[in-house]
Structure formats: C-alpha cells, structure tokens
Amino acid sequence: MDLNKYIRDVVDYPKKGIIFKDLTPLWKDKDAFHQAVVLMAEKVKHEDIDLIVGAESRGFLIGAALAFYMGKGFITVRKPNKLPCKTISAEYELEYGKNILYMHEDAIKQGDKVLIVDDLIATGGTAVAMIDMTKRLGGEIIGSAFVVELAFLNGRQAISDYPVHSLLTY
Numbered sequence: 001m002d003l004n005k006y007i008r009d010v011v012d013y014p015k016k017g018i019i020f021k022d023l024t025p026l027w028k029d030k031d032a033f034h035q036a037v038v039l040m041a042e043k044v045k046h047e048d049i050d051l052i053v054g055a056e057s058r059g060f061l062i063g064a065a066l067a068f069y070m071g072k073g074f075i076t077v078r079k080p081n082k083l084p085c086k087t088i089s090a091e092y093e094l095e096y097g098k099n100i101l102y103m104h105e106d107a108i109k110q111g112d113k114v115l116i117v118d119d120l121i122a123t124g125g126t127a128v129a130m131i132d133m134t135k136r137l138g139g140e141i142i143g144s145a146f147v148v149e150l151a152f153l154n155g156r157q158a159i160s161d162y163p164v165h166s167l168l169t170y
Contacts, residue, residue: 092125110138124158
C-alpha cells in the first residue's frame with residue numbers, strides 16, 4: 001500500500017509559506033492507518049521498549065495505536081494546562097513558532113526504555129522536548145518513530161544521538 005496517497009498537502013497552513021502535511025486522510029482510512037501502525041512496529045520490533053511517548057495531538061493518534069499494537073504503555077505529552085498532576089515542561093521551536101510541552105513528573109521512572117513517537121518530524125523541536133523531559137525523569141531513549149519526515153527541515157539532525165525511523169520522507 002502506498003501511504004503517500006493518504007497524505008494531503010495544505011498550502012499556507014498554519015501560515016503563509018508553509019505546506020502542511022495533513023495525515024487526516026490516513027487516519028480516516030482503516031487500512032492505511034492499520035498499515036502505518038504495522039510498518040512502524042516492524043521498524044522497532046527488535047528494540048527493548050517499555051513505554052511510548054507521544055505529543056498532543058497527532059502524536060497521540062499514532063503513539064497510542066502503536067503502543068496498543070505492541071503491548072506497551074503510552075505516555076501523553078500535553079500542551080499547557082492539560083495535565084491534572086504535577087508536571088515538568090520543555091520549551092521547543094516549531095518551523096513556524098514556539099510552544100511548551102508538559103509531562104507528568106511521575107510518567108517515567110529511572111531506567112524505563114522509551115520510544116519517542118509522533119506523526120511527523122520537521123525541525124525536530126517537539127521530539128527534542130520529549131527527549132529532554134524523558135531524560136530528566138531518568139528514562140532511556142531507545143529511538144524515535146514518525147509517519148512522515150520532512151527531511152529538508154533537518155529534524156533528524158536535532159535528535160541524531162538516537163535511531164530515527166520514518167515511514168515516508170519528503
């Protein structure tokens with residue numbers, strides 16, 4: 001199955017000059033969504049993973065599905081004022097701005113082996129923030145996995161200390 005045909009380009013979103021890679025057609029198609037999860041699991045199946053960490057909101061979709069498929073726990077990383085208990089945070093840069101992510105301070109314990117997952121890697125800012133918080137809580141980064149990689153934005157270099165897996169590269 002060619003997953004590329006389930007990725008829609010949206011021009012000038014969220015601001016002029018950006019070509020947004022919209023994965024909602026992939027999520028909508030049960031076969032394409034299932035195939036994406038299976039292919040991501042294949043890429044990391046030999047890794048010793050305890051937890052999958054995914055960022056709000058599209059990282060929840062693929063991260064939770066992957067965690068369920070692989071029989072792993074899932075940790076949510078949220079935007080401001082979304083988590084009810086004590087948190088840690090990390091500021092990050094997007095290709096079109098800045099933001100802050102939060103994780104419960106008890107989400108990861110010392111020595112947990114963690115896979116960072118998101119729908120897309122662009123500049124790598126979101127992944128760097130998730131890695132930073134995971135390491136501060138004592139987690140060991142096993143690698144990262146993405147449905148889409150925007151190679152021209154060099155996000156892979158931002159997290160080059162760890163294996164990076166992507167299904168589609170633009």
